[in-house]
Structures are given as structure tokens and as C-alpha cells.
Amino acid sequence: MTAFDCDVTIVGTGPTGLVLAHLLAQAGVRTWLIEKASSTVDEARAVSIDDESLRTLQTMGMLERFLPMIVQSYGVHYYSWRNRLFAKVEPTSTEYGHPKRNAFRQQQLVALLRDGLAAYPHVQIRFEHELMQFTQTTDGVDWLVQHQGQLQAMRCQWLVGCDGGRSTVRQQLGIEWEGSTYEQLWLIADLIGRTSPFRHTRTYCDPKRPAIRLPGPQSTVRYEFMLKPGETPESVLPDSQVRAMIAQREPSDVNLTILRKVVYTFHARIATNWRVNRVLLAGDAAHLTPPFAGQGMNSGVRDASNLAW
16 A cells, blocks of 8 residues: 555645645544745735635634634625715625625734644644645655755645646646636735724726725725726836825825735636646636635635535
């Protein structure tokens, strides 16, 4: 019988990989997580978690510790180009036992899940371990990682690529993307120190510059602004320009501390195949969605739940 270092190897310690590790750990599956970075991300990325994801965290026994970190149950208010409210959506049903839309900070969730794995002696997390290559056999996967300049060879029965949109696992499998990349660029700015108590997302349907304002926990707020033709990341990223755009939407937010600002191109793409024998893809490695419905991370959590089952 072939000796395996673990049953399942997960590549990537984002929400998808960490949730999958927790669910496998509960089932007694020997699991390794490998991550080329030195720790989990320490910046804002996903900011909306849905009721299905909360139910999954409840199944993992992590929800009680997570709830104090989030703002539960918020809706969306839509404003015209004249800045007049013309529609709002505030869901109230709880089919999965929790509110449908909740604001959170991804860096807090992944830190909580990372630390929570310490309760499982059959789970190992290896940071600063970069997957270099892998080969499949009839009963397992042989993989090679680089750590501190040294190569290490390992064996597992299954390997899951949860390593994001630029997935090394997907690329080594030779799997292509299908779908679209949108031409519009969007500026994302995360700030802290918000004093406005308004809890709902504001979507500004202004053809001159569509924008979104998303309040979050711990007095945070996110802004999203579509760039105009001819604008470049370099022209919109200076603090003065970011604050000028914010001033047009919520003057009380103008002088908040800026935590992060970045220009994104949004994708709607899906991998042509999510499995090749004993190697699988999940989360952003398998599919990329525009952020407007807040389902990028949540769909990855659903992937993890399905795979663990």
C-alpha cells in the first residue's frame, strides 16, 4: 500500500481553502494547506457574506466567534442621477436561519479560520510553501513545493486548487477560461472612521460616474467608482482624487483614513473543467464573478461545502 503524507492537499489559504480544511477536519480527513505567502491576507477584499455562508460557518462551529465581527442584515438603496432614492431592497426572510446580506472584513474571517484549525492535530498549515509542480498516479498525487529555497516532495490522495484567479493548479492542468473581461475599470477604496449610521449599500445610478457605497463593521466603508474613458489608475489613485469623488456622494466620509485603494478590472469567467482525475479546482481558481452581487467569495464557500461533502 502506498504511504501518503496526507489525504487531501489544499493549495491556498483564502476563504475557500480554509473552509474546506475545516469541514474535512471535522470528518477526520488528514489535510495539508500550503500557501506561498507568509500568512493569510491582511487587507480588505470580500466585504459581503450571505446566509448560506453563515450556515456553513455554523456547521464548522465558528459562527459564534464570527458574529461579533460583522454587521448583520443590510439592503441596497438605489439613487438616480439626480441623487434621488427611487428603489430599495431590504430582504427580511431567513430561509437558512440567518440574514441574507451581512457586512464583514475578509482579513478577520481568514484569521479566525486559520487560528481555528489549531484545534485539529490532523491538519497542517504550511505558509511560505509554493507549489512548483505535481504529477498524478492512479491512486494519488505527487507534488513538489519550495520552502526557503529548498524543494520538498510530498504525496496525497487528492489535491484541490483554491489558489485564486491566477491559479497555479489550473495553469498546470492546462485548463482554459471561458467568459468575458469587462472593459470598464473601477476604483475601489476602503476607509475607516465612518460616523454616518446609515447601514445599507447605496448604489448611485449616475451615467457620468456610477458608484457604490458599502458601510461595513468597525466603522469601515467601501467606495467603488467606475472610471471614465481616458482615465488611468495613475490619474485616479492619488488621495486627493479619491476624496474628491467621495465628496460628491457622502461629505462626512471625505476625511476618513484610507486603508486601501486599487483599480480593478472585473471578470465573468469560468474554467472549462473543474476536475482532472484526482486534482480539483474551487473558488476563484474555477470561476470569477463581478463583485456587484457579492457572490465571489460566497460561491467559493459553496464549492468548499460541496467538495467536503
